[in-house]
C-alpha cells in the first residue's frame with residue numbers, strides 16, 4: 001500500500017513535501033517524495049491529502065489503570081499529603097473498575113496519537129486480557145512496592161517475574177517497575193537490577209520526584225522521612241546521598257533503565273545519569289499538578305541523558321474548566337513548550353517519538369518513519385507553510401485524523 005500526504009515528517013530526517021510511504025504488511029518499505037516513489041511501487045494508493053504524516057507518539061510513562069480517577073484528587077500542598085489520598089482511592093476500587101479505567105485510558109491514547117506506551121501496571125492480573133483489547137503497542141511495567149508488605153523482596157520480585165514469564169504477545173511486552181526508592185527497600189531495587197540484566201528486561205522507577213523524597217534520602221529528615229518511619233519503613237537507607245545516588249548504588253542506572261520524573265538533582269547527579277545512558281521521562285502536566293521544583297532540563301540535556309515525555313496518569317492532571325481532561329502527549333508537549341520556551345519544537349517532538357523509542361530499546365523500529373521501521377504512524381490535518389510544520393504538530397489540539405499501529409488502522413482515515 002502507498003500512502004500519500006502533503007507532508008511526511010519522518011523525525012529521523014527533514015520533512016518531505018508531497019511525500020509518500022510504502023507499507024508492506026506491518027513494516028515501512030520506503031519513505032520519500034511522491035514523484036520518486038509512485039511510479040515503480042505497485043499496490044493500493046491512498047491519498048491522505050492535507051495532512052502531516054508522522055511517526056506514532058511514544059508515551060514513555062503512563063498509569064492507564066488510574067484514568068478514571070481524573071479530577072478526583074485535588075492538587076495537594078505537598079506530595080506527602082497526596083500519597084494517603086491516592087492509596088485510599090485505590091483501596092476502594094475493584095478489578096472491574098481498574099479494567100474499565102485502563103481501557104478508557106487506552107482509547108484516549110489511541111485517539112490522541114500515541115501508538116506505543118510504557119505503562120505501569122498496579123493490577124497485573126488484568127494482563128494479558130487488556131493487551132488484546134487495544135491496538136496499542138504496550139510495554140507493561142509490573143509494579144512492585146515493599147514498604148507495608150510483610151513479604152520478603154525476593155518473593156515480591158519472584159511473583160512479578162513469574163507474571164512476566166507467563167506473558168507472551170506479538171505486540172506487547174512485560175517489564176519491571178520497583179515503584180520508587182521511598183516505597184521500596186534497597187534490597188528489592190538491587191534484586192530487580194540483577195534480574196533485569198540477566199533476563200534482558202526494562203526497568204522503570206519513579207526517582208527524585210518530590211522535594212520531600214530528596215530531603216528524605218539526602219538528610220534523613222523531613223515529612224516523608226517521618227511519615228514513612230511511622231509506617232514501619234526501615235529508614236537505614238537514608239542519609240547516604242540523593243535518590244539518584246540511591247538507585248546508582250542499587251545497580252539500576254543503565255541503558256535498560258527509565259528514571260521517571262527526576263525533578264531534584266544533587267551536584268553530579270545529571271552527569272552520572274548521562275554517563276550511564278539512563279533514560280529520563282518528564283511528565284509536564286503531572287509536574288505542574290504537584291508544583292514540583294523546575295524540571296532540570298538544561299542540566300540533564302547538557303549531561304547527554306536521553307529525555308523523553310510521558311503523560312503519567314489523569315489522577316495527576318489539573319482539572320480544566322473548559323474541557324474534559326484527556327491522556328494526550330500533544331497536551332504534554334504543549335505544557336512542556338509553555339514552560340521551556342527556549343527548546344525548539346523539533347526537539348520537543350523528538351522527546352515524544354525517537355527518545356521514547358530509544359528508551360524502550362526500539363530505536364529504528366518505532367518513533368521514526370524509515371525503511372524497515374514498524375508501520376506505526378499518525379496523521380494530523382495541516383495546510384500551512386513549511387516553516388510551521390513542527391509548531392503545528394506540537395500545538396495540535398484535537399484528536400488525530402488517522403493512526404496505524406503494526407500495519408493496521410487504529411483510527412481509520
Ligand SMILES: [Zn+2]
Nearest residue numbers: 063206260312
Ligand atoms: Zn508515575
